[in-house]
Amino acid sequence: MFLIPKSNLKKFDPERCCLVLNEFAAAEFSSAVEMLFAAKNINNKKLSDGFIRHALDEYKHCIIFTNIKNQIILDYKINKKELSFVPNHLYNKGYIYKDHFIFEKKKINNFAIFIGVNEEIAEKKLITFANHLKEHKPFAFKQIQNILKDEQRHANYSLRFAKNNNGFLSYKIKVIGEKILSFFRHIYANSLNKFSFIFNPILITILIIINFVIYFLNLKKNATDEDVMKNIEPYSIT
């Protein structure tokens, strides 16, 4: 998981729990997609196989989180469309990039550190969330324990690989650097919506001005066209 959802809930709120579970499912799914891409593009059979196994685990986790969420939705009769998991929303939520995979931008040693550090952070957040669920949803707590074991294994494997392929000092510096980067990445992702408080009034002002200009325009539309190919301007975007 490369972008880890906020999971420090204070009291048990089924709807809020479902939102967090949905975010964890999204994070796992995006991680699976990244791993699958890495498997396809690395010229090392052993590492490629490892990435595939990692991807399979992440897909499995996504299903577990989704199943837990669906059970809570049923138990508490929650009707919220926002709780459905839509892969296409992963882009807007910042879990994956539109034009590249992380593997394309990092060398394998750095990629391993990236995975290891983020899996460790995810593990900690997941422990907090699992403990939150323990009392109210023991079935979920049990299932999340299995996910935690996988996450721990992924982190250990990645960091061991990174340790073996980096000098001691270089490894330590990169791990700290990745932790700092991860911290800022989360701050950025969580504050995206907050910028709207600044920009929205400006945009509304622009809209009112456009509305005023348009009031004086008389734009006509043609419902018919005698020769479409002749009348279309192929180089124009309007």
Next chain:
Amino acid sequence: MYYIGISAYYHESSVFLTDNKGTSCFLKEESFSRIKGDKNFPHRCLRFLIKTFNLKDENINFISFYEKPFKSWWEIFYYSIKNPLLNKDFLIHHLKNFNNGSIFFYTDINKLINISRNKIVYSSHHLSHCLYGVSVVKNISEYVYITCDGVGEGETMSIYTIDNEYKIKKIWTNFYPNSIGLFYSTITDFLGFEINEGEFKVMSLSSFGKPVYERELREIFDIDNFKVNMDYFEFHKSPSKSFSKKLCEVFGEPHLNIKEEANFKKYTDIASSTQLILELTMKSLIQKAMRLSGKRKIILTGGVALNCKMIHSLSKQDIFEELIVPPSPGDSGSAIGAANFAFLNKFKTKTLDFNTIFLGPTKDIINKKDSKNNFFTKINLADDFLNDVTNKLIKGEIIATYYGSNEVGPRSLGNTSIFCDAKNKEAVNNLNLNLKKRSHFQPLAPILLQGDFKKYFSINKSIVKNLEWMGTLCDAKEELYNEYSSIIHIDGTCRTQIVKDENSLTYKVLKNLKKLGSDILVNTSFNISKDPVVFDLYDVYVNMKRMDIKFVLMDDGLYQIKDI
């Protein structure tokens, strides 16, 4: 010299490349990103094409985008800006997306390939749909071309005619917000399904209900004048919600859980009523098109045409001589229409010519040589592997297929599918509910040889062409109920595919299956719910592992999955 068509930014992003001399390649961005319905600019598809075909400015004739970017952005904005404060949420969202959209298409292309500006052309949204339709028929002037979708460049329905000199006339247009596509999507949203993804679920649900809300829905959509009553909608006000409180006053609470029996019954009635309104509207549109053009043969494109229940229902009313919906009538197929636009724009009196519906790349282009041995073991080294395949199918085994060229449309037509014997109820249920994780109300589709079709099914001859790519439903006969009841939908229909090409592996499998006493296979796309169809061997392996499928049929034999 290549012609490249691109459809992106709003729906499934896709690219089509052709030299019109036998080389063609249709790709979807979702195949590379593994995000179903990926609508972003197709960076990954284009990188693949650039590498595979060594694309550069010198060997590209034109790159054609499927619509006019600014017009598309502006027309929706223009409707909402008339009331800026009331519609502010939508407008702000639309403004913020200005620089993420297709207006910067040329910049996006140039990041990947340094191409002259005069090689970039822009078609028009509904014209691209229409020109894709042209590619599936020979006698182009005999047809009237109807396009119908949510919205594209402010248009929602258009009617075109084309003469033998390729002069295209637009004879009628309907404008945003009066859209039957948006109406159907809004109900999809109301029922709790995702827009652009859940419409086919509404279609499946509709067969379980009765159209008890017809009167109410006629108030909301005027089927004779193709007008919506905007009091019931909010898609022009909000980027996240398409229906208003007034619609909730009619139908009650939205997004109920349909796993509960009472909710299921109610929602099937809403779906059934919505489906009826759609069918009546399309009937009205077709009659208008026939009246204005004087033609009785129809090519229907646009996302609405994906509703195969509607095609089946319309055929029963005997209002047209022929109705063809091409394999990919939605926006993703418009990449082909856009390439056709560039070609027609250059040559004036001819269009691209295809003789197959499998326009995707072959598996050897997609995969590295010998990579299949990493994941699979060939289980029969002799030439009679087809016997192995059919024996396994008869015994209830589920077999994935991965051969030939990829399909164009949203439906897998055998080359990237999952098969099981349609006679085996246990296998069919296991495939639908456990492996594919589909809802219980979504039926699986049968596939059989063309020669066996009449034994089990009936269909009006006006829509028979669509059976080649699952473009319509047909009716089950008594013989089907006797032995293959698990593939029949509750309303007695099936989304059947017939196989004609005797050289295809699918044909050979079916032919061999007949010898063992079964005529029909279940054919479903090779993916898990919410995932795109498999593209390369890595996807094949991962999907087989996730679904616990042991065998995959490839061009050269039957393979068993390995543990890695």
